[in-house]
Each structure stands twice: as structure tokens, then as C-alpha cells.
Amino acid sequence: MRGFLLITVMVLTLLIGGVMLGFFQQSIQQRFQSQAFLESQILFQELSGAAVQAQNYLLQFTPNQLQENPPVLESSVFAEGFKDWSGSVKTSGSDLLITLRAPNDSGGADFQLLLRNADNTSGIEYLKPDGVLILEN
Numbered sequence: 095m096r097g098f099l100l101i102t103v104m105v106l107t108l109l110i111g112g113v114m115l116g117f118f119q120q121s122i123q124q125r126f127q128s129q130a131f132l133e134s135q136i137l138f139q140e141l142s143g144a145a146v147q148a149q150n151y152l153l154q155f156t157p158n159q160l161q162e163n164p165p166v167l168e169s170s171v172f173a174e175g176f177k178d179w180s181g182s183v184k185t186s187g188s189d190l191l192i193t194l195r196a197p198n199d200s201g202g203a204d205f206q207l208l209l210r211n212a213d214n215t216s217g218i219e220y221l222k223p224d225g226v227l228i229l230e231n
Contacts, residue, residue, distance in 0.1 A: 137200050144179045147172050
């Protein structure tokens with residue numbers, strides 16, 4: 095009788111332990127997924143801010159200046175919270191292709207922003223905010 099009781103207690107302990115282990119495993123997995131989602135949202139917000147700052151910096155140039163000698167986007171272009179961002183500008187036909195580099199602590203990914211040239215007369219028209227952000231892996 096004692097052996098049966100001991101086996102029953104051990105089986106119940108194993109079942110309860112397995113259920114608790116599954117619950118904790120699911121909880122940990124949800125926590126990691128939530129953390130990854132929040133980190134990607136923070137990166138997207140930073141990218142949006144860096145893109146606006148790069149666009150505002152490029153408004154200082156005429157379309158011809160941008161076509162002839164595209165500037166390099168150094169850390170001095172960006173505001174205090176974005177000093178680790180950098181970038182480069184290339185011409186793509188009559189449009190501008192801006193590559194923004196995220197800081198290493200954010201994954202160091204490169205993002206591209208396409209600024210379309212609506213007409214070739216003014217910098218404001220050149221930098222219309224209908225660009226497309228593309229993540230390069």
C-alpha cells in the first residue's frame with residue numbers, strides 16, 4: 095500500500111511540475127516576444143526622427159548641389175539624441191537615395207529613404223515627403 099501511495103504522489107508531482115514548467119516557458123516566451131516588439135517600435139521611431147532630420151538638412155541645398163556633390167550625413171547633422179546615426183546620399187536618376195545607418199546598439203542596420211524629384215526647380219519640391227523606407231538585411 096505504501097508503494098502505491100508513493101508512486102501516486104510521484105506521478106502527481108511530475109504532472110504538476112510539467113504543467114508549471116509549460117506555464118513558465120510560455121510566460122518567458124511571451125516576455126521575449128513583447129521585448130522584441132518594443133525594441134522594433136523604438137528603432138522605427140528613431141528611424142523616423144533621423145529621416146526627418148536628414149531631410150531638413152538636405153533642404154539647405156539646391157537640387158543642382160545635391161545632384162553634383164551629394165553630402166555625407168555625419169553625426170553633426172543629427173540632433174543630440176541621434177548622434178550615433180550616420181548616412182550617405184546618392185543620386186538615383188533625378189531622385190535622391192539616402193542610406194541611414196542605425197547605431198550599433200540598435201542592430202546597426204541600414205535603412206534607405208527615397209526622395210522623389212517632383213520638379214528640378216526648388217529644394218522643397220525636390221524633397222517632397224512621399225519617400226519610401228526600405229529595410230535592407
